[in-house]
Amino acid sequence: MSERADVMVVGAGPAGLHAAASAAQTGASVILVDGYPRPGGQYFKQLPATFRTDVQDRHQAALRGLLAQIDDAGVRVLSGALVWGAFAAPDGAGWQLAVHGPGAPVRLEARALILATGAYDRPIAFPGWTLPGVMTAGAVQTLIKSQRVAPGRRVLLSGTGPLQLAVAAGLVHAGVEVVAVLEGAALGANLLRHAGAVVGQGARLSEGWDYLRTLRSAHVPYRRGWSVVAVHGDGEVQEAVIARLDAAWRPVPGSEETVAVDTVVMGYGFLPSTELTRLLGCAHDYLPEQGGYVPRRDATMQTTLPGVYAAGDGAGIGGAELSRIEGQIAGIAAARQLGCLAEAEASARLARLQPDLRRERRFARMLGQLFTPGPGLYGLATDETIICRCEEVTLGQIRAAVADGVGSVTELKGLTRVGMGNCQARICGVLATRLLTRELGGDDADPAQVAAAGQFSVRPPIHPLPLSVLAQAADQA
Numbered sequence: 001m002s003e004r005a006d007v008m009v010v011g012a013g014p015a016g017l018h019a020a021a022s023a024a025q026t027g028a029s030v031i032l033v034d035g036y037p038r039p040g041g042q043y044f045k046q047l048p049a050t051f052r053t054d055v056q057d058r059h060q061a062a063l064r065g066l067l068a069q070i071d072d073a074g075v076r077v078l079s080g081a082l083v084w085g086a087f088a089a090p091d092g093a094g095w096q097l098a099v100h101g102p103g104a105p106v107r108l109e110a111r112a113l114i115l116a117t118g119a120y121d122r123p124i125a126f127p128g129w130t131l132p133g134v135m136t137a138g139a140v141q142t143l144i145k146s147q148r149v150a151p152g153r154r155v156l157l158s159g160t161g162p163l164q165l166a167v168a169a170g171l172v173h174a175g176v177e178v179v180a181v182l183e184g185a186a187l188g189a190n191l192l193r194h195a196g197a198v199v200g201q202g203a204r205l206s207e208g209w210d211y212l213r214t215l216r217s218a219h220v221p222y223r224r225g226w227s228v229v230a231v232h233g234d235g236e237v238q239e240a241v242i243a244r245l246d247a248a249w250r251p252v253p254g255s256e257e258t259v260a261v262d263t264v265v266m267g268y269g270f271l272p273s274t275e276l277t278r279l280l281g282c283a284h285d286y287l288p289e290q291g292g293y294v295p296r297r298d299a300t301m302q303t304t305l306p307g308v309y310a311a312g313d314g315a316g317i318g319g320a321e322l323s324r325i326e327g328q329i330a331g332i333a334a335a336r337q338l339g340c341l342a343e344a345e346a347s348a349r350l351a352r353l354q355p356d357l358r359r360e361r362r363f364a365r366m367l368g369q370l371f372t373p374g375p376g377l378y379g380l381a382t383d384e385t386i387i388c389r390c391e392e393v394t395l396g397q398i399r400a401a402v403a404d405g406v407g408s409v410t411e412l413k414g415l416t417r418v419g420m421g422n423c424q425a426r427i428c429g430v431l432a433t434r435l436l437t438r439e440l441g442g443d444d445a446d447p448a449q450v451a452a453a454g455q456f457s458v459r460p461p462i463h464p465l466p467l468s469v470l471a472q473a474a475d476q477a
């Protein structure tokens with residue numbers, strides 16, 4: 001069973017929803033496909049359909065408006081449908097997606113493809129990070145926002161960036177005791193250099209201020225220039241060791257303190273989901289302040305493959321507002337490419353988006369410069385620390401592989417199975433690449449040296465699948 005449209009969009013977060021609406025409003029036929037049961041992505045995350053609740057925040061109101069636009073424009077929305085492969089169409093005139101989900105066509109085809117696949121939490125490996133009770137900020141936010149479940153009783157947050165404040169405030173509202181919020185960046189005088197980037201960001205500043213007020217009224221300490229460095233416990237988290245960080249984010253010897261907690265929340269920012277752009281063969285650059293490897297794009301969000309666009313956090317971490325604008329640009333550009341929008345009208349629409357795009361890029365750049373974890377945190381792991389959770393590969397095994405002559409991530413993968421498990425290197429990929437760079441005697445704070453260690457390759461299926469789906473795909477092929 002296959003379906004065809006003018007434009008296919010993968011991802012129904014802010015970027016994908018706006019891309020689909022912008023393209024469809026020009027008369028192009030659009031299919032929007034998303035792996036979650038309901039559209040909205042991370043930002044507009046909807047409660048499960050089975051929940052009976054009247055909780056409605058401003059995100060849900062904005063989402064309702066956007067979904068009405070999508071509906072009016074005739075977008076075909078496929079929710080609960082996971083894209084596990086992307087290929088050039090055999091006739092060379094477009095792109096194909098391999099899809100798995102109840103009732104979804106197994107193959108989609110279109111002349112233009114917009115990838116708006118979002119991001120996921122960045123891990124940092126320290127002794128004890130795989131103990132039950134250590135969670136990522138995104139996971140905890142999902143628990144409290146979407147599932148209405150508290151992750152623990154005494155919680156420590158450690159990481160960097162504004163999401164930590166949102167999650168900590170959410171935990172306070174949920175009645176959880178938040179022991180402290182540790183912000184790795186020292187901030188201070190650094191903030192003043194970025195004053196220009198907050199112009200026009202009043203709503204965000206006031207949101208941040210509200211979170212800080214919530215934390216202050218609950219007497220939650222907010223410690224800048226601190227991080228968790230180890231977690232201990234017998235089968236579960238019982239205590240965390242925290243330390244002051246130096247300018248390179250290395251623990252300052254002698255500054256360690258131990259706190260009794262049952263949950264540690266890691267919020268070290270996000271990594272873009274680039275599996276599909278990498279699978280297709282789009283060129284990527286390693287830009288740590290945008291989250292790592294990101295697809296190279298032109299001003300219309302087109303990647304190095306004609307007709308393949310990438311928008312939102314999946315093309316570089318920038319936040320929901322930047323994702324909205326990039327999605328609109330990609331949708332307009334795809335419609336122009338297909339002849340659904342005249343050149344003059346497309347140019348006028350694109351020009352109108354430029355001031356917002358510049359403002360949001362300035363803000364995203366500031367967040368990237370202030371809140372990208374420093375290299376010192378990648379030195380916390382010891383020989384016994386697991387780096388690849390799926391295949392249980394430790395740093396000691398990575399070191400032994402380097403001693404055996406391994407010189408690239410591909411060789412490391414072949415020798416140790418790092419990155420070969422269910423997550424396909426989503427979690428361990430960046431860790432392993434940086435640690436390998438170090439073990440080879442390089443500087444993992446230097447993007448060129450990290451890039452020289454190579455990238456984990458991507459192969460379909462990019463997500464685990466029932467074997468029957470592959471058999472069905474083979475039959476159809």
Ligand SMILES: Cc1cc2nc3c(=O)[nH]c(=O)nc-3n(C[C@H](O)[C@H](O)[C@H](O)COP(=O)(O)OP(=O)(O)OC[C@H]3O[C@@H](n4cnc5c(N)ncnc54)[C@H](O)[C@@H]3O)c2cc1C
Nearest residue numbers: 011013014015034035041042043083118138312313319320
């Ligand atoms: C865990 C997490 C929590 C966040 N919390 C906040 C917050 O509290 N406040 C805030 O302002 N910002 C928050 N952000 C940032 C904000 O949500 C993002 O900047 C914004 O959602 C990015 O929009 P997007 O459209 O690029 O991606 P997303 O909103 O992440 O949407 C991407 C969509 O792509 C789909 N997708 C990905 N791969 C596939 C595939 N192979 N097949 C099918 N579908 C696929 C996903 O299911 C998802 O719905 C958070 C981000 C994350 C990752």
